[in-house]
Amino acid sequence: MDIKYLQLLAKEYPNVETVASEIINLNAITCLPKGTELFFSDIHGEYEAFLYQLRSASGEIKNKIDQEFCKTVTEQERIQLSRLICYPEQVLSEVTFSKVQLREWKKITIYRLVHMCKTVSSKYTRSKVRKKMPKDFAYIFDEFLNVTDDMNQEYYYAKIIDTILDIQMEDNFIIAICELIRKLSVDRLHIIGDIYDRGPRPDIIMEELHNYQDVDIQWGNHDISWMGAAAGNRALMANVIRMAISYNNFDVLEDGYGINLRALSNFAAETYKEDDCKQFMPHVHDRNQFDPVDFLLAAKMHKAITIIQLKLEGQLLNRHPEYSMEDRRLLEKINIEKNSVAIDGKEYPLIDCNFPTVNTESPLELSQEEQYLMDVLAHSFHNSRLLHKHIRFLYAKGSMYKKINGNLLYHGCIPMTEEGEFYPVSFGNKDYKGVELLDFLDVMVNKAYFHWDNTKEQEEARDFLWYLWCGSNSPLFGKSKLSMFENYFIKGSKGKTEIYNPYFRLIQQEEICKKILKEFDLDENTSHIINGHVPVRLKEGESPIKGNGRLFIIDGGLSKAYQPKTGIAGYTLIYSSRHLSLAEHKPFCPEKEDHLIGCAPALKVVETMPTRILVGDTDNGTIIRERIKELRILLNHYRDGIIKETKQK
Incomplete structure (x- = not known):
């Protein structure tokens, strides 16, 4: 063992007595029952x-x-x-x-x-x-x-x-x-995964977790959406606002994170004043305690931010043809004269044809008012101290997956083919699959928030968080598409089918689960996947x-x-x-x-x-045994005079 490392260890355990005491203590700990x-x-x-x-x-x-x-x-x-x-x-x-x-x-x-x-x-x-x-x-x-x-x-x-x-x-x-x-x-x-969206106060949950002593988080696609919004991705800023308004969750935006919605409220009330926005009425599972909003105004706000999101997503997809999601630039596929939209080669009639801010010559371009609105919202996201406290906590305690005590934890799926092989996902000039894919994505997620500000590499990582939110090969999403546009603008169920990755069918088979465990270097006969x-x-x-x-x-x-x-x-x-x-x-x-x-x-x-x-049977037990081994070597070095003892202060 490196003598320099042992000399550093000796600063913590300066003599035979302190080393012996710690060895006794650690050995005893390994005999205690594992905690729940x-x-x-x-x-x-x-x-x-x-x-x-x-x-x-x-x-x-x-x-x-x-x-x-x-x-x-x-x-x-x-x-x-x-x-x-x-x-x-x-x-x-x-x-x-x-x-x-x-x-x-x-x-x-x-x-x-x-x-x-x-x-x-x-x-x-x-x-x-x-x-x-x-x-x-x-x-x-x-x-x-x-x-x-x-x-x-x-x-x-x-x-x-x-x-x-x-x-x-x-x-x-x-x-x-x-x-x-x-x-x-x-x-x-x-x-x-998925602490955020749909329910009223994820900020309260995050605060509780922040105060918890021992916690880890495996990111879900809804968490990634908020992480991307905090990192500066405007399409995801629009997405988290749309989701909150959709479920009547104004409290988390305004009272929780201090996101200023006044500009959106004024813009929506003026732009859609003659529109009943009936397709955009919020789902009401919870009442707002601090920031109640009239339902009709909420519907107008909901529609306004949805159109902005569709524009921003289209712009993002133009920047990234490698995502192979050109078919989701749906504002470009609207036929105003026919009041229809082309999806997957089929024409569907629109149930809402009022698009006052969509320029038919350049449908993905934000209007001047929409651009100003997004500047206001981006300022709120950038300056929300509580939001960034929670997002940094998600980064500090979170990852794409975790292996602990014989269990493999991840939120969504491991993309697979129909035949039960790991699906290769291409990014840049390289294919990634299985554990290598999740390791690569972990690096990309961290770059989006922590890389040097406004470099091309960080901008690409920020955009990539949107792909993780709803991309067809994202292991956090695991479906062929997100039918957001279809749900708002097309009647009935046609064109709305979201096809799940074969993973969700294949995991019924024990051999597939064992294959995944083996890919992550876990015992296929005793370990579990928690999903x-x-x-x-x-x-x-x-x-x-x-x-x-x-x-x-x-x-x-x-x-x-x-x-x-x-x-x-x-x-x-x-x-x-x-x-x-x-x-x-x-x-x-x-x-x-x-x-x-x-x-x-x-x-x-x-x-x-x-x-x-017992503790000795856990991952922590492995760490403790390694520590005991190091301490025994230090103990022998003291007794052999290789390292000199010092007095405790």
Whole structure:
């Protein structure tokens, strides 16, 4: 081993005692059970449902309460304890006891919460638990979690609780310990893409993730759209605004990210004042709390930004013939005299023929007013501090795919041919496929945001993010086309078919899933693929389990827009030290008083581990063993006098 590296290591471990202590500590850690991993996909801005699922650890907290208290505490009390851990402020405000009863209830509750905290912390070292503790009560938590059954210790324990009640700090303490239980219940959080669009407040979700200790994100095409908008791609700026208006999500634009929509509102009201824009009425799944907009005005804004987007996309495709998407420059294919459009060699009548800003001589050119509007919007995107904070977090924690603890995580697909081979996608003068394709795309995504400003290379990378959003060979999209224009301007279903990549059919076969795992250097017989992107239509008999248990699709419709089709409200996957479980969620109904009971997921164990998985069996265990090996070499160098010991400060 390089002596210079060992000398650097010696600065952290300056003598035999410190090295020996760390070797003992690391060896002990490898014998602890693996922490619970929680997998989410396709959250789509549904912050209330997501926060509930995260706070409840997808039902795992209630399960642990049942395991610990099923013989001593009633079902109703166990439900209340579960609700308290999820939403302590709300539950404490609802409690209606007399003063004496309230003190007794809080005392018993604190005992039960301490017991639960001990249970969920038992997998971790004391140092890791301390790092997760809220600072204000860290000392007390540490005492509680390490108290023995000794009578003196029990008296000490009870005295602390009585003092908390006497000085009226019990509510603060309960809130803090509930937070700690939630943190300890999930060791690592995996987000398999599509945090943004359709739902009301993806910014709230991003803020929650930003404050989470251990999280990784595999980008979805909706995330890439926002990342491209923040990077300066104007077609994607128009796209994220169009999507938000389409679902009546003005709060995320204006209150969340401070995107100034006044110029768009004024432009749309004037340009489309005689247009009913009935094809552009927003889908209303959620009401805006801060920025309500009249539906007719919203429809006009929706149409205005859609036409601008179609122009900007056409310009982008003119710059990139290598995308082979000339057929999507549809504004150029409109026949004003016939009120029709040519798509894939067929003529379709238009149901909306009012295009006041489209110049038939140059249909992709922005009008002067549209150009000014986009300048205003681009200024808002460039200067939104919160947006760039969240986008930088997406970059810091995100990637096209991730391999962790025998699982392969990605959002969309690995493009494949009908015959089950990896499809070669051409960029520049080279073909990419399989893992090489995703590695190449990861580099391109980073260049779009971080490369030197306004170089040709960065401009091409920015444009490329649009291709990742909806390109036919994009692994994040995985369909032949995005039928946006057809859905707005053509009646019926003709011409609107979006053909999925063969991948989505082929993954029913175990050998295909194994082929993908092998491509990514994972054990094809024990590893799993965890995938999102395409909602599982449970009500039509579809299963989230593919390839004989080698692949899980966990997009089950957390987005309200999908729930009528799926019949449920999404899946989460739970990977504990003992099993893999799928949590099948019900629609989140906060308007119902007992919604936390009614929303409890149905848990199904899909794989039981032959033996309990320890930290030493995980990827982190491999890193720890490598560290131990280095420390043993350093220890020998100290003992042989090759490296001199120093005193600790």
